Each structure stands twice: as C-alpha cells, then as structure tokens.
Amino acid sequence: MAAPDSPPGSTENEQPFLAHLMELRDRLLRMIVAIVLVTVVLLPFANPLFSALAGPLMRHMPENSSMIATAVASPFLIPMKLALILAIFVCVPYLLYQIWGFIAPGLYRHEKRMALPLLVSSTLLFYLGVLFAYFVVFPLIFAFLTATAPEGVQVMTDISNYLDFVLTLTLAFGAAFEVPVATFILVLMGMTTPAALVEKRPYVIVGAFVIGAILTPPDAVTQTLLAVPMWLLFELGVLMARLFVKRKDEAEAVAEAGSQSEDALGEDELDAELNRIEEQERGRD
Numbered sequence: 001m002a003a004p005d006s007p008p009g010s011t012e013n014e015q016p017f018l019a020h021l022m023e024l025r026d027r028l029l030r031m032i033v034a035i036v037l038v039t040v041v042l043l044p045f046a047n048p049l050f051s052a053l054a055g056p057l058m059r060h061m062p063e064n065s066s067m068i069a070t071a072v073a074s075p076f077l078i079p080m081k082l083a084l085i086l087a088i089f090v091c092v093p094y095l096l097y098q099i100w101g102f103i104a105p106g107l108y109r110h111e112k113r114m115a116l117p118l119l120v121s122s123t124l125l126f127y128l129g130v131l132f133a134y135f136v137v138f139p140l141i142f143a144f145l146t147a148t149a150p151e152g153v154q155v156m157t158d159i160s161n162y163l164d165f166v167l168t169l170t171l172a173f174g175a176a177f178e179v180p181v182a183t184f185i186l187v188l189m190g191m192t193t194p195a196a197l198v199e200k201r202p203y204v205i206v207g208a209f210v211i212g213a214i215l216t217p218p219d220a221v222t223q224t225l226l227a228v229p230m231w232l233l234f235e236l237g238v239l240m241a242r243l244f245v246k247r248k249d250e251a252e253a254v255a256e257a258g259s260q261s262e263d264a265l266g267e268d269e270l271d272a273e274l275n276r277i278e279e280q281e282r283g284r285d
Contacts, residue, residue: 027098034094038087046079049086050159053166056138060146061155068156078159085167089130096123114188122181125233129177133170137225141169144221172215176230183237187244194242197234205231 042049051058054067069075088095096119104112149155186192197204205227212227 024102027102031091031095031098034091035084035087038090039084042083042087043080046083050079050082050163053082054159054162056134057142057146057157057162059139060142062146065154065156067159067162069160070158071160074158074160078163082163092123092126118181118185122178125177125181126174129174129229130170132177132229133173137169137173137222138166140225141217141219141222144219145217169216173226173229176211176226177233179230179233180237180240183234184240184244187241194238194245197238197241201234204234208234 058067069078071077100116100119104115107115146155183197187194187197208227208230209223211230212223212225216222216226
C-alpha cells in the first residue's frame with residue numbers, strides 16, 4: 001500500500017496494476033495453450049468428427065447423394081475449423097475456471113457464493129442446449145427441409161454452408177437455454193421481481209416465438225422447438241427467483257427479529273441496573 005505522501009504516479013501505486021496485468025496475461029496464455037493442445041489432439045479425427053456432425057443431414061438425404069465442397073480448400077479447412085471450434089467447446093470449463101480464478105479475489109464472500117453456482121449452471125445449461133439441438137432439433141429440421149425440396153431438385157449441401165448453419169443453430173439453442181440464469185440475475189440485481197416477470201409472461205411468450213423465427217429456418221417446427229423451451233426455461237427461472245426471494249425475506253426476518261430481541265434484552269438489562277442503583281440508594285438512606 002502506498003504511503004500517504006506518495007505521488008500519484010509512484011511505483012507503489014503502479015505495482016498492483018502491473019501485477020494484475022501479469023496475472024491476466026498468464027491466464028490468457030493458459031487458455032490459449034489449452035485450446036491449441038485440444039485442437040492438436042482433435043485434428044487427426046477432424047474428418048470423422050465432421051461426418052458425425054453431418055449425420056443428422058445425411059440420414060435424410062436421398063440415396064446416392066452426398067455433400068459437396070465448392071471451394072478448393074474447403075475439404076481441408078472446414079474439418080480443421082470444426083476441430084478448433086470443438087476444442088473451444090471442450091475447454092469451456094477450463095476457460096471459465098481461469099476467468100473465475102482472476103475475478104474471484106476481488107469478490108466478497110456472498111458474491112462468491114452466488115457467482116460460482118451461476119457459472120456452473122450456465123455452463124451446464126449451454127451444453128444441454130447444444131445437445132438438445134443436435135439430438136432433437138437437427139433430425140427434425142433436416143427431415144423437413146429435405147422433404148420439401150421441389151421435384152427435379154437434388155439436395156447437395158455445401159460443407160462450408162452446412163457448418164455455418166449448424167453453428168448458428170447450436171449457438172442459438174445454447175444461448176436460449178441460458179434464460180433461467182438471465183432471469184435469476186435480473187431478480188438478483190433488483191432490476192425486476194418474480195411478480196413483475198409473471199405479469200409480462202404473454203410478452204415473453206411472443207418474444208420467444210419472434211426470436212425463434214429470427215434465429216431458425218423459416219419453418220414452424222424449428223421455430224416452435226426453440227420458442228417452447230425458451231418459455232419453459234423462463235418459467236424455471238421465475239421459480240428459482242421466487243425461491244431465492246423467499247429465502248432472502250426469511251433471512252431478513254430472522255435477522256430483524258434477532259436485532260429486536262437484542263434491543264429488548266438491552267432495555268431489560270438497563271432497567272435492572274437502574275433498579276439495582278435505586279435499591280443501593282435506599283439502603284444508604
């Protein structure tokens with residue numbers, strides 16, 4: 001800590017800032033190294049991984065048809081891009097751990113108790129959204145899209161466009177599954193209340209379908225598959241917020257009752273002391 005008479009630009013004032021920068025640099029390097037290592041491990045399996053990713057589409061394509069690559073380097077670059085994206089996806093818990101290790105020392109104890117469960121739950125919900133998209137949404141989407149192809153049109157999807165399409169939907173469903181955490185944080189920060197959220201339920205439902213229409217292909221099935229989980233997850237977030245507010249109110253009531261009992265005890269002790277003094281004075285008389 002700098003001395004009171006130290007100038008504002010002294011070394012003592014700069015040292016904590018430099019130490020934070022050094023720690024941030026080290027943690028960023030660890031994150032990059034982790035992603036690079038996992039990418040190197042996944043690269044030999046890049047082509048099988050892309051085949052697995054293309055499985056939901058290939059199962060619904062006509063016989064003797066296949067995906068195509070319109071760019072010269074696409075057969076090489078697209079599987080590598082997928083390996084890098086999967087490496088980041090796999091490293092998310094470690095990346096969040098590094099971020100948590102950097103910001104945790106600056107948080108109060110009650111903030112740590114709230115932040116850590118939120119980080120864990122948001123990560124699990126994102127993974128759950130991605131799995132829901134792959135195992136539930138993709139088969140239905142591709143079955144619908146391939147079945148609606150006009151007569152005489154052969155479905156031959158470019159691998160680059162397919163990867164971009166799948167990533168967009170994956171991120172959309174992963175983000176949609178974060179609705180409970182976002183709802184809980186809004187209540188935690190005091191920006192709204194569970195009762196106010198319940199009153200806005202009709203607008204939330206309409207907004208979920210609007211978001212589904214924007215982020216998904218122009219078909220009612222995909223839009224519904226995104227909107228309905230968002231609505232149900234909103235209800236889950238409201239339920240969690242209600243439980244949190246209820247526990248908070250109960251804790252405040254207990255604390256208030258304890259303070260009142262302490263005040264009452266202090267008044268009783270004061271009365272007893274005054275009575276003792278009066279008795280002593282009477283004894284002297």
